[in-house]
Amino acid sequence: MSDAAQPLPQVTATAAPRAVVSMWDIFLEFLIIGATSFGGVVPYLREALVTKRHWIDDKQFVEMLSISQSLPGLNATNMAILVGEKLRGITGSIAAILGICLPGGMLMYFVGMFYRQHGDHAWVTAALKGVAAAAVGLILSTVVQLSKKSLAGRVDFIFMALTVIAVNRLHQSSRARSSRSGLSPFCITGPDAGRKRAPPNEPDGPTCSRFRISVPAYSRRRNGGLPRNEDSDGGGT
Amino acid sequence: MAAFPEMKILTVEVHRWLTFPQLIHLYSVGQMAPGPNMMMIVSIGEWAGGFLGALITVIAFFGPTALLAFVVARMWKRLDKWRWRTSIQQGLAPVSIGLLLAGCFTMAKGAITGLETATIAVGTLLILLQYKINPALLVVGGAIVGILTFTPG
Numbered sequence: 001m002s003d004a005a006q007p008l009p010q011v012t013a014t015a016a017p018r019a020v021v022s023m024w025d026i027f028l029e030f031l032i033i034g035a036t037s038f039g040g041v042v043p044y045l046r047e048a049l050v051t052k053r054h055w056i057d058d059k060q061f062v063e064m065l066s067i068s069q070s071l072p073g074l075n076a077t078n079m080a081i082l083v084g085e086k087l088r089g090i091t092g093s094i095a096a097i098l099g100i101c102l103p104g105g106m107l108m109y110f111v112g113m114f115y116r117q118h119g120d121h122a123w124v125t126a127a128l129k130g131v132a133a134a135a136v137g138l139i140l141s142t143v144v145q146l147s148k149k150s151l152a153g154r155v156d157f158i159f160m161a162l163t164v165i166a167v168n169r170l171h172q173s174s175r176a177r178s179s180r181s182g183l184s185p186f187c188i189t190g191p192d193a194g195r196k197r198a199p200p201n202e203p204d205g206p207t208c209s210r211f212r213i214s215v216p217a218y219s220r221r222r223n224g225g226l227p228r229n230e231d232s233d234g235g236g237t
Numbered sequence: 238m239a240a241f242p243e244m245k246i247l248t249v250e251v252h253r254w255l256t257f258p259q260l261i262h263l264y265s266v267g268q269m270a271p272g273p274n275m276m277m278i279v280s281i282g283e284w285a286g287g288f289l290g291a292l293i294t295v296i297a298f299f300g301p302t303a304l305l306a307f308v309v310a311r312m313w314k315r316l317d318k319w320r321w322r323t324s325i326q327q328g329l330a331p332v333s334i335g336l337l338l339a340g341c342f343t344m345a346k347g348a349i350t351g352l353e354t355a356t357i358a359v360g361t362l363l364i365l366l367q368y369k370i371n372p373a374l375l376v377v378g379g380a381i382v383g384i385l386t387f388t389p390g
Contacts (some may be wrong), residue, residue: 035271038371073301078303081306082309085307101295104270105295108263109279119259122388126388130380132264136344141362143338146330160332167340
């Protein structure tokens with residue numbers, strides 16, 4: 001697991017460690033949080049950082065959390081960066097974000113592989129239909145809870161509605177590229193990709209046919225495309 | 238979730254790495270995984286470009302915001318007395334909630350296909366608003382209800 005830290009730049013000279021917390025301890029603690037925090041990281045972060053390790057106190061935790069929430073990106077990774085920075089500067093940040101991302105990332109790596117191979121089994125499709133519907137409810141509950149906490153007055157709701165309209169109505173991609181063009185998967189999107197060009201009421205394309213799972217063209221491209229080093233797959237992120 | 242509409246357009250329509258139902262499935266399964274709740278990007282990266290693709294996806298997805306968070310962490314003490322700080326924070330709240338809701342709509346368009354799925358979604362919403370329960374458990378519950386409801390035969 002320590003291999004993962006090697007390719008990253010090690011900056012040690014500039015900022016002397018502000019505390020006696022070792023980089024390994026930071027990595028390990030965030031690794032544990034990353035591996036156990038089912039259903040949202042915030043309570044696990046507080047438990048580990050404030051209650052167990054005493055690295056920060058409750059007041060600092062709340063302040064860091066509010067910073068994390070007002071920044072773009074995920075709470076979990078923003079918190080890792082902020083706490084890591086406080087404990088040990090840039091190396092602390094890197095150790096923390098690697099630790100918190102590694103378990104879930106490895107899990108989803110293998111889940112993705114499994115899904116590609118078995119995603120068309122009847123019971124998997126059935127389970128995923130239920131999971132997706134539950135996820136919609138989960139996101140809605142987050143929206144409701146956040147609105148209660150941080151939306152005050154009509155103007156806020158108008159801005160929220162405008163954002164929704166802007167994203168869902170006005171924002172559509174230019175016509176999708178041909179999937180058989182043989183372009184590299186890393187090809188860069190054209191400058192007009194985010195603009196609205198396609199007919200406004202075009203459905204979600206030929207692929208969205210009610211949960212019939214069909215492995216798309218990329219798998220063909222994939223086999224003939226990038227050479228894959230199977231040995232490296234087991235090593236984790 | 239705020240990134241979901243754009244993610245759908247780029248991965249499904251522009252690059253065609255996967256289908257919309259597949260994206261929804263991976264996202265939903267990702268809600269059950271521990272850690273940051275967008276680690277399903279690893280699956281997309283792996284599908285599109287193998288191990289290297291997964292690695293690049295993670296760096297590209299988290300790199301910019303991580304850098305910003307790092308810079309802010311360094312500057313925050315000085316920004317404490319900056320009058321605009323709270324204004325920016327308050328002004329961004331409706332936009333970020335709107336982005337979340339927009340992502341939810343995008344996903345619902347593919348995930349809510351009938352009365353059964355709508356019931357699961359509303360049920361999950363009501364339970365979460367009423368009780369303090371681990372959301373991952375409800376997602377597992379959704380899978381069980383899904384198997385019981387949609388398995389043919």
